Amino acid sequence: EPEVTQTPSHQVTQMGQEVILRCVPISNHLYFYWYRQILGQKVEFLVSFYNNEISEKSEIFDDQFSVERPDGSNFTLKIRSTKLEDSAMYFCASKQQANTEAFFGQGTRLTVV
C-alpha cells in the first residue's frame, strides 16, 4: 500500500541551527501538508502546498519556516534559527484531491536543545 514517508524519524539540533525535515508524499497526490504536535498538545496545521505553491498557512508558519518541493517527489520543511519551543513531532500529509482523505507520515520528532 502506498505510504507517506518522512525522514529522519528523530532529529536533535542545537538552538539556533537550521533543520530540514523531509517527506515523500504518495506519488499521485496533489495536496501536501505539514502539521506539528507539541508534546501533550493537539495537532496544529502549519502549511499546505498545491500546484507548486503555498495554498494556505497558519499564523504559526512565519518567516522562520519555509517549504519546498525541489524535485517533484520530495516535500521539505525548513526551520531556520530553531528555538526550544520548536521541539515537536512534525507530520507530513498528502491528499490525492482536495476532498479526499489525508494520508500521514510517521512523523519526525524534532528536539531542540
Place this chain on the structure above:
Amino acid sequence: KNEVEQSPQNLTAQEGEFITINCSYSVGISALHWLQQHPGGGIVSLFMLSSGKKKHGRLIATINIQEKHSSLHITASHPRDSAVYICAVNQAGTALIFGKGTTLSVSS
C-alpha cells in the same frame, strides 16, 4: 475559526465493551475525519464523512450536520484498539483543524 471539541478526554474500557467517542464543532464544515494515533506517534485515517454513517469492521462513524456533531463507535473493543482517537474537520480550506483527541485504553 472552528473549535473542535471531543469527549471524553480519557476513556477506559474492558475488552468487549461498546465504546462511543463524541466530537462537536462550532462552524459549518465540508468534511469530518476520524483519525487514530498510536503510542509511536503515527496517525492513520479511519473515516472521512460529510453526511450519514460509515462502517469499517468494528468501527462505525456517524455525523449530524445540523447538530454539528459526530460520534465514533467501536463494537466489541479489544486491547489493540487502545490509542488516541482524533476528530478533525475541513472548514473552508483543505487543511485539517484537529481536536485534542480521546485517549482510549482497553484492558483484557
